[in-house]
Amino acid sequence: MGKQMTEMLKGTLEGIVLALLTGKAAYGYEITTLLREQGFTEIAEGTVYALLVRIEQKGLVDVEKRPSEKGPPRKVYTLNAQGKTELNEFWNTWSFLSERLEQLRKEGN
Amino acid sequence: MGKQMTEMLKGTLEGIVLALLTGKAAYGYEITTLLREQGFTEIAEGTVYALLVRIEQKGLVDVEKRPSEKGPPRKVYTLNAQGKTELNEFWNTWSFLSERLEQLRKEGN
DNA sequence: GCTTGGAACTTAGTGTTGCTAAGTACCGGT
C-alpha cells in the first residue's frame, strides 16, 4: 500500500505484534508469516526482528531459545504482565484515535 | 496520552488535518485550536505548522495570505484536487488497518 | 563432498514524522 501505510504502522505495528502474542507464544519468523497471512504483505522481515528486540528491551515479553530442526535456534516470545498492561494501553489509545477518525469521516466535512 | 499516542499520530495526523480542511479552508492557529477541541489536546503547535509546510510543499493545499486584526497575517490553507486524492488514499489505508485491528481485538488473541 | 535453498536471526544506515524549545512579528488594552 505504500508510503502512507508505512507511516501509519508507526505506533500500531507494536500493538499488532503484542496482540498476536496474546495467548500464543511465537518466534520471529513465525510472526512475520502470521503478519503476511493477516494481510500485511509488505512488512519487511528486518522490521519485525527489530521490533522484537525493542519490546524485549522494554520488558514486555519473555524470551526463550528453542532449537529448530530446520535452522538456527528460534527465539520464542511470550507476552508477560507488563506486556499485557502495555497492550491494554495500546487498545485505549487506538480506541480514542479510531473514534475521532470515524467521526471525522462521517462529518464528510 | 503520552508516547504511544505520539507514535500513533505519525501517519494519521496528516490525514486528520486534510480531513479538517475538507469543505472549509483554515489557517494554522485555527487548525491547532480545532484539533484541541476535537480532543487532541496534546498536539504541539510547532507540530501543526511543520505539517502544514509539508503538505504545502507536497502540493496538497493552496495557500493564501490574509491580514488579521489581531496579529501577523494568517496563512489560509485550502484543500486542492491533489489533496482530495491523497485524502481518499488515506481513508483507504486507514480502513484497511482499522479492519485488521478490529479483527485482532475481537479474536482476543 | 559440495552446493543450493529455505529457515531463522542480526546489524548498519536512511528517511519520515512528531516533539521540544526558543524565537519573531503584529496588535490591543492597560
Add this chain to the structure above:
DNA sequence: ACCGGTACTTAGCAACACTAAGTTCCAAGC
C-alpha cells in the same frame, strides 16, 4: 511603554519502519 494573546518560524532531537547486506544452521540435490 509594556504585557498578553494571536500567528507563524526554525533548529535540533527521538522513535520508528525500511533497505540491504550479512550470518548461522540444516536438509536435500547433484
